[in-house]
Amino acid sequence: MNKENKINKRFKKSNLNKSSWKSILYSQKLAPYVFVLPFILTFLIFFIYPIIRTSIMSFQDISIGRVNFIGLNNYIRLFKDSTFYIAVRNSVTYTILTLAILIPLPLLFAWMLNSRTMIGQDVFKSLLFIPILTSVVVAGITFRFMFNSTDKALANSLVILLGGEKIQWLSRRWPAMMVMVLLCFWRWAGMNTVYFLAGLKQIPEELYEAADIDGANGWNKFRYISLPCLRPTMIYVLTISIYGGLSMITEYLMLWGGKSSPQNIGLTIVGYIYQKGINQNNMGYASCVGLILLFIVLAINLVILRTTGVFGKERD
């Protein structure tokens, strides 16, 4: 009540102009725009403007104090740049491998944890989940030292224990890729398991009971009930995995301590943007790489949205 009195007093004091301005601000017509204004500003300042800026820069040669318009030269150079193709190859390989591992295995874990046969579900779920709480920096440093090239480091001591020879993990292509994928698996397996577990729990028990009556076995129940019902979860996990795969950089920076990897075996597309833009201060060329990645990401998202239509359904 006190507050209302104050507002009334303020109204009396202020002149007509001010109060009408206030009534407009407080009107139901304008209010929604006031509510979404922070988003509009964020969208314009920190999304649209940077995209425009980076598009312009991709046609420029930028060095300290000097900007030259060079047309398509950056793009022409990029398409002949073998390092760029290595970065694309690495990012795509990494994304495909993480998809191939981080969807079926967590799905299997979730299926097992959700089964009536299983006990201690919550404990195992929590233990699997803990790695996602570590920063990529700590996880990357840990993996870098676990996969050290010496024979006493954890990975090599296991390899030797199993009768193999020590491996130069971070200086050969496939072992290095394996370390990156393992790091991703270590951090994300629990998270994806929880997604699938949540999806499985939403499936009504009656469906399985009906299948039981029809004499369906475990595999058929999984194939014809669980899997179709998990479709939205599956699409979500797929989308964020592609996103994470194509935008990977910190793992790369950590595993090789910020230096470039031998023969660029670990270089990713975003890693290349960083290398060109920040390390070599070649913003124009880096922008070019960024824009190409932006188009790839948007195209993939569009395909996912068109084929699944999941967001279309979400809206109504």
Next chain:
Amino acid sequence: MKPGNQHTSKLNYNPVARVAMVIFFVVLCTIIMLPFVSMILTSFKPSDQLMRDGFNLSFSRDIMTLENYKALFTNATYFRWYANSIIITIIQVVLSLFVSAWVGYGFAFYQFKGKNFLFVCVMIIMMVPFEILMLPLYIQINSLGLVNSIWGIILPYLAYAMAIFFFVQYLKGIPKDIVDAGRVDGCSEYGIFLRLILPIMKPALAAMAILIGVFSWNNYLWPLLVLSDPAKFTLPIGLNSLVSPYGNNYQLLVAGSVMSVIPLLILFLCAQEHFIEGMTSGSVKG
């Protein structure tokens, strides 16, 4: 296990399968814990061991030492980073939550021109990895004079698309009558949000607080670009700066890494279900 589903005549599970599955998960979780175990063990070993042997599981009483932690606890710079991380995380969580909830309310409870278009924009932001735009954003922050400032880190994430999306979904489940009742009682549009809606949103806010908090505590790439003054570093950047070619900081590196994980780990152990729910709340509910 619902009592109704249990058959009294026989076990409704296969005991062999149960033992096999438990063993499977015990092995799996042990493997998942190995990096932590090796990190913690190494943090108690002399730092020249780290350079020579990396992380491993060897364990002997005679070489174990508290020297690394002694060095860490007497290192003022490390605690500066720790404090910076705590401050940035708290400010980012509070501001992002408020602004995102504010925007989310606008989307969920009003019909207005351009609403659908703007909501598509929210989803587009969610689809485009920040990393793609890091260079122009960096230039942007530079020209706004926000380099080396907390605001440079926080501003781009103030209206956090994922949180907005989540809040809109959450608010859709709340009856519109509350808002109408608020209007009848003479609340202003903003008063309705602050006094009626915000308190109802507590569970959603808690979930997003965890998500944004973990994100902010662990965020590396963007703060790395914004901050160049070592006194302003956050923990992840500071820790990484210890991996220098001159290598005399390794004793701080491992002990410091262990200490950086501990706050989240303690919070997680206290509220496991909330954490798991919060961290995965970005998911589309089917």
